[in-house]
Amino acid sequence: MDMTHYRESLxxxxxxxxxxxxxRPLQTTMExxxxxxxxxxxxxxxxxxxxxxxxxxxxAKILTAIEEALSRIDKGSYGMCRDCGEPIAAARxxxxxxxxxxxxxxxxxxx
Numbered sequence: 001m002d003m004t005h006y007r008e009s010l011x012x013x014x015x016x017x018x019x020x021x022x023x024r025p026l027q028t029t030m031e032x033x034x035x036x037x038x039x040x041x042x043x044x045x046x047x048x049x050x051x052x053x054x055x056x057x058x059x060a061k062i063l064t065a066i067e068e069a070l071s072r073i074d075k076g077s078y079g080m081c082r083d084c085g086e087p088i089a090a091a092r093x094x095x096x097x098x099x100x101x102x103x104x105x106x107x108x109x110x111x
Contacts, residue, residue: 001090003073009097010073014066017059065098081105 072078079088083105092103101109 001079003078006078006093006097007070007073009094010066010069013097014063017063017066020059062098065100068100069098083108 069078079093080086081088081102082100084102086102086104088099088102092099099106
């Protein structure tokens, strides 16, 4: 397993998330929504703030998972399923390099 390749994928994704996060501060979005326009405009603005919050929460979770994956690479445990201990398929690691579980265990969690 080529750890350099996975490390580079993880670092690329981390940089992408961090660069996107600085584009538009959430505070600005909230200020622009302050009692301007009719109720539909306000609702739309509230919805935009909610979506921005959800995206930031998702990005924060992915960043945490990326940091954990980088740590696993350093420790030599990257690519092993946290739940069953079996190797995670290369295709899954290519799609989601920060994953902690194999597809079988992920499907069990979702069921």
